[in-house]
Amino acid sequence: MGYVVSIVNMKGGVGKTTVTVNLGTCLARDRGKRVLIVDLDTQVNATLSMMPPLYFAKLKQERRTLKTLVEQTIRASTQPRLPVQDVVYRDICQVKGLDILAGDVELYDDFLLSALIETKSQQHRQSFEQTWNSVENNLLRVILKPVLNRYDLILLDFPPSDTLVTRSALLASHFYLVPARAEPLSVVGIGLLESRLRQFRESDRAKLEMLGIVFTARGQATSMATKVKHRLAQEFGAEQIFKTEIPTNVEVARAVDDFQPVVLNNPSASGAKAYANLAPEFLQKLGQRLRRRQPPATAH
Numbered sequence: 001m002g003y004v005v006s007i008v009n010m011k012g013g014v015g016k017t018t019v020t021v022n023l024g025t026c027l028a029r030d031r032g033k034r035v036l037i038v039d040l041d042t043q044v045n046a047t048l049s050m051m052p053p054l055y056f057a058k059l060k061q062e063r064r065t066l067k068t069l070v071e072q073t074i075r076a077s078t079q080p081r082l083p084v085q086d087v088v089y090r091d092i093c094q095v096k097g098l099d100i101l102a103g104d105v106e107l108y109d110d111f112l113l114s115a116l117i118e119t120k121s122q123q124h125r126q127s128f129e130q131t132w133n134s135v136e137n138n139l140l141r142v143i144l145k146p147v148l149n150r151y152d153l154i155l156l157d158f159p160p161s162d163t164l165v166t167r168s169a170l171l172a173s174h175f176y177l178v179p180a181r182a183e184p185l186s187v188v189g190i191g192l193l194e195s196r197l198r199q200f201r202e203s204d205r206a207k208l209e210m211l212g213i214v215f216t217a218r219g220q221a222t223s224m225a226t227k228v229k230h231r232l233a234q235e236f237g238a239e240q241i242f243k244t245e246i247p248t249n250v251e252v253a254r255a256v257d258d259f260q261p262v263v264l265n266n267p268s269a270s271g272a273k274a275y276a277n278l279a280p281e282f283l284q285k286l287g288q289r290l291r292r293r294q295p296p297a298t299a300h
């Protein structure tokens with residue numbers, strides 16, 4: 001059974017997408033894992049980091065994006081449905097075992113989703129609130145369930161916002177990984193995420209565990225950076241901080257222009273080498289968490 005891992009921080013621009021695509025690529029290419037990347041962001045950055053806009057336009061035309069799955073899951077229509085296996089794009093960037101579920105620039109807005117939910121609540125003679133909560137609890141679980149056995153890891157690339165889709169994605173996850181910059185506002189983003197998770201845990205709706213915090217833009221060791229790292233280590237435990245840090249490296253950003261993660265585009269770049277080291281540390285941390293779990297994690 002595959003494990004679903006949210007790559008999440010409620011602060012924008014901290015490297016969530018870059019971690020998702022590079023870590024996913026290394027896990028598939030170097031570690032032989034079957035990996036699915038799911039682009040939850042309407043900015044579709046993960047999708048466009050791995051395929052040219054023309055490919056994406058074609059997928060959209062064929063309705064092979066997450067939007068289709070979101071719509072048909074909420075509608076639960078009896079009409080022919082496109083199964084998730086057919087929506088996924090296989091062996092992206094020609095890496096065997098690396099698949100992507102493309103994002104979409106539309107739909108995830110709560111206002112638009114509420115129209116679908118209103119219709120559903122009338123059909124089911126339920127209150128709007130009941131239907132909304134049920135969609136929040138189940139949307140991503142239902143979408144991912146048919147492919148849980150096909151993958152070792154499903155990595156979810158989050159937007160920095162808090163929406164029905166992102167809450168549903170957290171509820172469908174076994175673990176979460178937090179990319180961060182050693183800056184105070186990154187800590188604020190982690191705080192917001194933790195308070196959302198606390199609410200879930202208090203109502204016994206989510207059991208996802210932190211896999212750790214990865215620093216994604218190591219630059220000069222300023223006193224501010226040291227202070228932020230120290231604070232996070234104190235708050236979450238030193239073992240929660242990944243030893244691998246990703247250096248600031250222009251090649252990481254430049255790779256996006258070639259629609260490939262830097263680990264494929266320029267493997268000798270310092271950023272690429274750091275990502276290659278992140279993958280084994282990620283698997284080691286995952287292994288530790290799984291051994292600690294009694295009994296082993298069960299499917300949703």
Ligand SMILES: Nc1ncnc2c1ncn2[C@@H]1O[C@H](COP(=O)(O)OP(=O)(O)OP(=O)(O)O)[C@@H](O)[C@H]1O
Nearest residue numbers: 012013014015016017018160216247248249252253
């Ligand atoms: N190690 C790095 N060195 C240099 N640039 C980087 C590095 N990591 C990420 N970047 C660049 O920083 C920007 C933000 O990174 P990224 O898009 O991964 O953040 P994000 O958290 O996904 O942002 P958002 O919240 O908008 O989804 C991008 O332009 C990316 O190419």
Ligand SMILES: [Mg+2]
Nearest residue numbers: 016017041045
């Ligand atoms: Mg992003």
